[in-house]
Amino acid sequence: MKNILGREIPESLHNFKPYRGRKVRPNLDQQVSPPLKTGWPAKNKVVKSLREVIKLTGLKDGMTVATHHHLQDRDQILIQILEAIKQEGIRNITLAPTGLFPCHRIIIPYIQDGTIGHIEGDISGEVGRFICEGNLSKPVIIRSHTARLFARFTGKQPVDVAFLAVSASDRCGNSNGISGANPFGSMGYAITEARYAKQVVVVTNTILPYPLQQISLSQEFVDWVVEVEQIGKPIRKMPVRIGMVSNPIGYLIARYAIRFGQAAGFIKKGFSFQIGSGALGAEIGRALLNTMKEQELNASFISGGITGAHVEMLKEGWTNMLLDVESMDAEAVESLLINNNHQEISATTYANPFTQGCVVNELDIVFLGATEIDTDFNVNVSTESNGLIKNTVGGHSDVAGSAKFSVILAPAFRNRISTIKNEVIAVNTPGDCVDALVTEYGICINPKKEDILEKVVENDPKLPIIPIEELMNKIQKLTGTPKPLEFDEKIVAVWEYADGTVLDVLRKVKI
Amino acid sequence: MNPWGFTERELKNEEDLEKLKVFLSSFDLVYEDSVDYTILILDNENEIIAAGSLFRNILKGLAVNQDYQGDQLIDYLVSHLISVAKEKGYYHYFIFTSPQMAESFKYLGFNEIARAEQMAVLLEYGNQNIENYYSIMKEKTSADYSLEGAGIVVNCNPFTNGHRYLIEYASQREKRVHVFVLEEDLSTFPFETRLMLVREGTKDLGNVFVHPGGSYIISSAIFPAYFLKTEDAKTLAQAKLDVKIFANYVMRIFNLSARYVGEEPYCMVTSCYNKAMMEELLPLGKKLIIIPRKQISGEVISASHVRKALRENDFTKIASLVPETTLKFLKSAEAKYIIEKLKNKESRH
Amino acid sequence: MEIINTGQAGTVESSDCIITVSPSENGMEINIESTVKLQFGDHIRDLIIDFFNKKGIVNVSLFINDRGALDYVILSRLESAVLQASGYKEGL
Known part of the structure; x- marks a missing residue:
């Protein structure tokens, strides 16, 4: 069966519905209520070890374990959890991480030994490569942040135990990510994981007196509190690199993107924006700050993953608010602690369209990355040109689909592979959520945004606007046309859109 | 810039x-x-x-x-x-x-x-890789590879009766013996000379094949401590790498089931090396056979004794330590500059 | 043109390649490592063979470690390596 993007979704994937379009249409009959719990009479929630808490939760073979990625590449909790699960003799669990980072390559042995039997969550790095080599029997289900929320409150993917690292907790489980010895900032994704899991274990290296000051995750959701020696490596500051343009192509793309955003009328006084992570994210952040200073444009808010660059904008008054679902560096963590205009938001507040309204719906413009984009503007952020998963999808499709204007920034080619292709390896963000592509060789506007095209040409006639097919041909003249990859039958990954429909599947590459 | x-x-x-x-x-x-x-x-x-x-x-x-x-x-x-x-x-x-x-x-x-x-x-x-290197070496040597053989790695600085004893011992007990001579030129006797002396000194043994070791067997690439003469923790890591390379490539490609070594009671580095060999070879189902060193007048024969005697011009002693082939070379004009070089430096190898 | 010794040009930086050419006794031996081998491996081989044919080079062993270089980068590295390997000194 083909979905409306023309991607083949095999019938063998029963229970999956093909993608129907950008507008999310939840079936309200599907919702499940968060689990009811009996917290009275009060029990002692503090447990000495992970192994002990695993016994108390009754975790068994085949159950689902959720974790969050706020410790990013510094995380040391996941390995401790898996080792404890293994030592308890529990096998074949479904791991549901909100994200995996390069450091999580250490989970591979737990897949090999059968502790982990299945993964439903966001993956990257060597784990992505390992899965793409066909090492799991069932395909990994990759959900955007919104799709994950949807899977939780429709009961599509119930979580048996959520193990949530927190930087500090009190004995009742009131916790946050900004106190304690090893703060990591916003608990955005952790907060929502706590609401729907059957049991919630907070894991920390700092237990503070009750009640904790500044509560991000309330005790009402927490079943157990475990103290461990270490949750992760300390968060680092972004290196200072004044006056250095390390990436001239990135700089050019950023300049084009800002001129384009202005010409299209989305970068103006009081606008709101979000910038995806990655190297081009840093370039656009720098360039945007310069423009804001030069033209005295201040923003109303910045949302998403918050960095030191955004904190600088807040401090200097170039934005009124930071809405932080994930803190990316030490500056962001410190700012979240001391600045009232830097607010932590949960994943639901951030990007749950099945509510009375979420933050991403209020965004004027978002800048996002891509590894590949096709001539229908369908975007691949996960896999590299070799067909192996390299990056997490995060909230790419959620933000692109909700913001008023979504702009993809990418170099025209990387390692002689054109970013624009007739067909991408995997669609993670559908073309009807994407408004434009900016490369160093030109800017392509999605034909569905004809009004924008007219406006841009009128306001900044010198911008290199070019139809996407034409740009692709121009680039491929330079790079050559790549031989398409060949794939086996085996499906290794499935990508779900915000409403749980299937965007695409990935098969194992023939080597 | x-x-x-x-x-x-x-x-x-x-x-x-x-x-x-x-x-x-x-x-x-x-x-x-x-x-x-x-x-x-x-x-x-x-x-x-x-x-x-x-x-x-x-x-x-x-x-x-x-x-x-x-x-x-x-x-x-x-x-x-x-x-x-x-x-x-x-x-x-x-x-x-x-x-x-x-x-x-x-x-x-x-x-x-x-x-x-x-x-x-x-x-x-680079253009050379370890798999090709030993495969080509194997193809160039006409031996019957269907039967399992044994390997020996030697430096032979120079070739002595001790080396001869070890190789002969193996050749009597094994179907086929491959001797690999360390290639790196950090020893007193140049590689070409060492290789030639081993070849000459084992010519009469029909089932013995002598090869250059290549840059993969105890070379400074893999095993700097051996050449640095240090005896710290690094040595073990390097020794393990070297043994793994020998087992996983050389022994596999040449179909060797055993490695023969001389007992090394004195040299810390070499005994550390033998320990690493024991730990790495046995789990792979390969044998490590350690042969007591050949003695003469209650003293083990060692290449360093030969070098010492050379420094002292004691050819009577040398004659008791090395086979005829090596002695002939040491007395030749070709050996003069090596002996001169030897007299000018003190070194373990 | 004849390959009489080893020549090498390039880097392992992104969008570049290193090419090593050396003498051979058995015609052309071409060994390709590439970050885009699946997509461009055959193309790179054809490019190199074509270059050797044009230069009249028959016996050569070549190793390319490609990090996604464009054709004209590969060709210039190839030319440089071949010039060194054919004993050409001037201007290098």
Whole structure:
């Protein structure tokens, strides 16, 4: 069966519905209520070890374990959890991480030994490569942040135990990510994981007196509190690199993107924006700050993953608010602690369209990355040109689909592979959520945004606007046309859109 | 000048060296004195953000500060070191690194040869690779490979009755014996001479095949401590790498089931090496056979005794330690400069 | 043109390649490592063979470690390596 993007979704994937379009249409009959719990009479929630808490939760073979990625590449909790699960003799669990980072390559042995039997969550790095080599029997289900929320409150993917690292907790489980010895900032994704899991274990290296000051995750959701020696490596500051343009192509793309955003009328006084992570994210952040200073444009808010660059904008008054679902560096963590205009938001507040309204719906413009984009503007952020998963999808499709204007920034080619292709390896963000592509060789506007095209040409006639097919041909003249990859039958990954429909599947590459 | 505008210079002084040692330690890397060249990349505050060293064709001590890993400095450093090595005439390169760092070099086209878990990894790059190297060597040697044989690695500096005894012992008990002569020229007797003396001295043994060891068997690439004459913890890691390479490539390709070695009660480095061999070979189902050293007048025969006697011009003693073939060579005009060289230096090997 | 010794040009930086050429006794031996081998491996081989044919080079052993270089980068590295390997000194 083909979905409306023309991607083949095999019938063998029963229970999956093909993608129907950008507008999310939840079936309200599907919702499940968060689990009811009996917290009275009060029990002692503090447990000495992970192994002990695993016994108390009754975790068994085949159950689902959720974790969050706020410790990013510094995380040391996941390995401790898996080792404890293994030592308890529990096998074949479904791991549901909100994200995996390069450091999580250490989970591979737990897949090999059968502790982990299945993964439903966001993956990257060597784990992505390992899965793409066909090492799991069932395909990994990759959900955007919104799709994950949807899977939780429709009961599509119930979580048996959520193990949530927190930087500090009190004995009742009131916790946050900004106190304690090893703060990591916003608990955005952790907060929502706590609401729907059957049991919630907070894991920390700092237990503070009750009640904790500044509560991000309330005790009402927490079943157990475990103290461990270490949750992760300390968060680092972004290196200072004044006056250095390390990436001239990135700089050019950023300049084009800002001129384009202005010409299209989305970068103006009081606008709101979000910038995806990655190297081009840093370039656009720098360039945007310069423009804001030069033209005295201040923003109303910045949302998403918050960095030191955004904190600088807040401090200097170039934005009124930071809405932080994930803190990316030490500056962001410190700012979240001391600045009232830097607010932590949960994943639901951030990007749950099945509510009375979420933050991403209020965004004027978002800048996002891509590894590949096709001539229908369908975007691949996960896999590299070799067909192996390299990056997490995060909230790419959620933000692109909700913001008023979504702009993809990418170099025209990387390692002689054109970013624009007739067909991408995997669609993670559908073309009807994407408004434009900016490369160093030109800017392509999605034909569905004809009004924008007219406006841009009128306001900044010198911008290199070019139809996407034409740009692709121009680039491929330079790079050559790549031989398409060949794939086996085996499906290794499935990508779900915000409403749980299937965007695409990935098969194992023939080597 | 690099594309980032960072300061880039060679290691200059003690202060640099101290900084470099601290820098490398966070990547599980140890600075080794045996390097010909070290390049540092420094930030605005003169702190090391990246470094790399070169010893002949071996890249080592390569690391980049985490904050700068997105900048592809490692690609730049590897390219730079390769170009320095190339100027010296090397076209085949090794990287000796920690397991933590090894992955980043695979993306640059280096292939892992062997790994001592949690200690060290050796990778190689270039037109030659270890698999081809020994496969071609095997093809060139007409032996009956269907029967399992045995291997011996020798330095033979020079070839003595002790070496002869070990090889003969193996040749009487095994269907086929392959002798690999260490190729690296860090010994008093040049490689070509050592190889020739082993060949001459074993000519009468029909099932013995003598080969050059190549750059993969106890060479300074894999086993610098052996040549550095140090006896620290590094030695074991290096010894394990070397043994793994011998077992996984040489023994597999040549269909060898046993390795014969002479007992080494005195030399710390060599006895450490034999210990590593024991630990690595047995789990692979390969035998390690340690033969007591041949003695004469209550003293083991050792190449170092031959060298000592050469320094003292004691040819009577030498005649009792080496076979006729070696003695003939040592008395020849060709050997004169080697003996001169020997008299001018004191060294274990 | 004849390959009489070893020549090497290039880097392992992104969008570049290193090419090593050396003498051979059995015609052309071409060994390709590439980050885009699946997509461009055959193309790179054809490019190199074509270059050797044009130069009249028959016996050569070549190793390319490609990091996604464009054709004209590969060709210039190839030319440089071949010039060194054919004993050409001037201007290098």
